[in-house]
Amino acid sequence: MAEVLVVVLMLVKMAVVVAVLLILPIPLTWIERKIAGHIQQRLGPMRVGWHGLLQPLADGLKLFTKEDHIPDEADRFLFTLAPVITLVATFAVFVALPIGEPVTIWGTEITLHLTDMNVALLYVLAIAGIDVFGVIVGGWASNSKYAVLGSLRTCAQLISYEIPMGFAVVGVVMLAQSMSLVTIVEAQADVWNVVYQPIGFLVFFIAGMAEAQRIPFDLPEAEGDLGAGYHTEYSGMRFSLFMISEYLIMVFLSALTVILFFGGWNPLFVPLPPMVWFLLKTSFFIWLFMWFRFTFPRYRYDQLMSIGWKVLLPLSLANILISGVFLSLP
Amino acid sequence: MAQTENQISQWIGLVFFRDLVNGLSLTLSYMFSKTITEQYPDKEKWVPFERYRGHHFLTTDENGDTNCVACELCAKICPCDCIEVVPYEDEKGNRRPLVFDIDMARCLFCGLCEDACPADAIKLGQHYEFSSESSEALIVGRDALMAAPQKASHGGKVFEARLTKTQGVQVQEIENGQTYDWWQRIRRR
Numbered sequence: 001m002a003e004v005l006v007v008v009l010m011l012v013k014m015a016v017v018v019a020v021l022l023i024l025p026i027p028l029t030w031i032e033r034k035i036a037g038h039i040q041q042r043l044g045p046m047r048v049g050w051h052g053l054l055q056p057l058a059d060g061l062k063l064f065t066k067e068d069h070i071p072d073e074a075d076r077f078l079f080t081l082a083p084v085i086t087l088v089a090t091f092a093v094f095v096a097l098p099i100g101e102p103v104t105i106w107g108t109e110i111t112l113h114l115t116d117m118n119v120a121l122l123y124v125l126a127i128a129g130i131d132v133f134g135v136i137v138g139g140w141a142s143n144s145k146y147a148v149l150g151s152l153r154t155c156a157q158l159i160s161y162e163i164p165m166g167f168a169v170v171g172v173v174m175l176a177q178s179m180s181l182v183t184i185v186e187a188q189a190d191v192w193n194v195v196y197q198p199i200g201f202l203v204f205f206i207a208g209m210a211e212a213q214r215i216p217f218d219l220p221e222a223e224g225d226l227g228a229g230y231h232t233e234y235s236g237m238r239f240s241l242f243m244i245s246e247y248l249i250m251v252f253l254s255a256l257t258v259i260l261f262f263g264g265w266n267p268l269f270v271p272l273p274p275m276v277w278f279l280l281k282t283s284f285f286i287w288l289f290m291w292f293r294f295t296f297p298r299y300r301y302d303q304l305m306s307i308g309w310k311v312l313l314p315l316s317l318a319n320i321l322i323s324g325v326f327l328s329l330p
Numbered sequence: 331m332a333q334t335e336n337q338i339s340q341w342i343g344l345v346f347f348r349d350l351v352n353g354l355s356l357t358l359s360y361m362f363s364k365t366i367t368e369q370y371p372d373k374e375k376w377v378p379f380e381r382y383r384g385h386h387f388l389t390t391d392e393n394g395d396t397n398c399v400a401c402e403l404c405a406k407i408c409p410c411d412c413i414e415v416v417p418y419e420d421e422k423g424n425r426r427p428l429v430f431d432i433d434m435a436r437c438l439f440c441g442l443c444e445d446a447c448p449a450d451a452i453k454l455g456q457h458y459e460f461s462s463e464s465s466e467a468l469i470v471g472r473d474a475l476m477a478a479p480q481k482a483s484h485g486g487k488v489f490e491a492r493l494t495k496t497q498g499v500q501v502q503e504i505e506n507g508q509t510y511d512w513w514q515r516i517r518r519r
Contacts (some may be wrong), residue, residue: 041365041366041367042366042367294351295354
């Protein structure tokens with residue numbers, strides 16, 4: 001009986017996670033357009049529903065009814081496969097993310113994560129790297145010059161920023177003595193990691209922005225410069241799958257920043273339920289992503305690569321060195 | 331000495347992203363300031379200044395009789411030949427226009443007819459929403475011109491308005507609604 005309960009609980013949690021992740025980009029697009037509008041002193045969507053709240057539904061309807069166009073010379077199987085790879089990798093990442101302390105409902109204790117691996121951090125960073133395959137396959141399968149060039153640039157950008165991102169979290173692992181995300185959060189009960197690892201946080205956040213391909217690092221998908229890069233040839237529902245995965249990666253990176261550097265669900269002065277704190281902090285970082293998007297111009301490709309290799313990588317290595325020195329002192 | 335101080339200050343700015351923070355603070359202040367969008371046609375409508383050359387109208391005196399004496403000066407000065415005037419003698423023996431047609435599709439709203447009129451009969455007002463679905467409907471006759479909206483008593487401001495679909499589609503101002511000066515709302519640095 002207990003095993004059945006465990007299995008049922010796991011299935012319910014999986015269903016909830018998948019449902020939430022599928023629905024999440026919808027309000028995120030609305031928030032992004034509203035923030036974009038207000039930063040630019042205008043209102044954003046206002047006519048579709050009250051203050052534009054039904055605008056994402058209108059957009060979704062538009063994408064549904066668009067013609068599903070596969071280029072003539074394209075590789076059909078790979079073309080259809082590419083967004084699926086990206087989306088599967090993005091969903092798989094959320095398996096390991098905890099969002100709060102265990103809650104007790106009707107006597108059973110439910111942990112707010114799908115699994116608590118003891119190498120969760122490594123798993124998360126590794127699975128996030130599988131997104132690159134979706135990019136490569138998408139660009140290659142489109143069989144178009146702009147798509148191939150864009151996918152090559154995107155792929156180079158993504159793999160070169162994975163390295164400083166991985167090194168930046170080594171300091172966090174040293175502090176918490178574990179790679180399990182739940183343990184890392186619990187180790188920040190007194191002081192958040194950002195106090196001990198400011199450089200690590202900066203490197204991680206900047207590398208994360210590049211991984212999420214948000215401005216200022218979104219040259220590969222800049223519509224004006226490269227004809228939208230690897231998703232040039234995608235239209236309708238397939239394009240929206242790429243967009244969903246982009247928003248979900250942004251959510252994932254905000255959540256990971258909060259877990260690793262900002263205390264996860266540990267409260268700050270005001271006692272609220274842990275999950276509420278986690279959601280507040282994550283939405284702060286999502287807002288930060290969007291604020292940065294509409295403030296900064298985008299980096300040129302060579303500037304982008306030089307930042308990744310010549311600035312962030314040495315900084316992250318220096319961070320490891322300094323953290324190691326400080327931690328080895330008695 | 332001043333040069334090294336300047337250099338040090340530059341390095342500190344580089345390390346702490348001073349230029350980026352400047353940009354971010356600017357956009358933050360924009361995020362929380364009032365927007366300047368004029369929400370036409372759902373909530374607001376712009377009424378132009380008095381000098382605006384919009385839809386024509388024929389002025390009338392106290393008795394409701396038109397001021398126009400059908401001298402055809404407006405038709406002669408019109409650069410587009412869009413005014414057609416046919417004079418006649420009414421019951422009281424005055425010279426009045428029998429036919430006074432203006433083709434709004436041809437008119438370029440230059441206001442020369444208003445300048446040329448010796449009787450201050452034809453004027454251009456602030457009505458600008460008269461798009462129609464046929465060219466024939468755009469030829470406005472004498473009675474329609476006499477009934478057209480006169481010069482607005484207020485002008486140069488944004489008015490509260492609503493989009494109504496009862497008598498065709500129009501944006502109607504709300505009586506005693508709020509009004510504000512749009513130009514004062516623009517944030518200038």
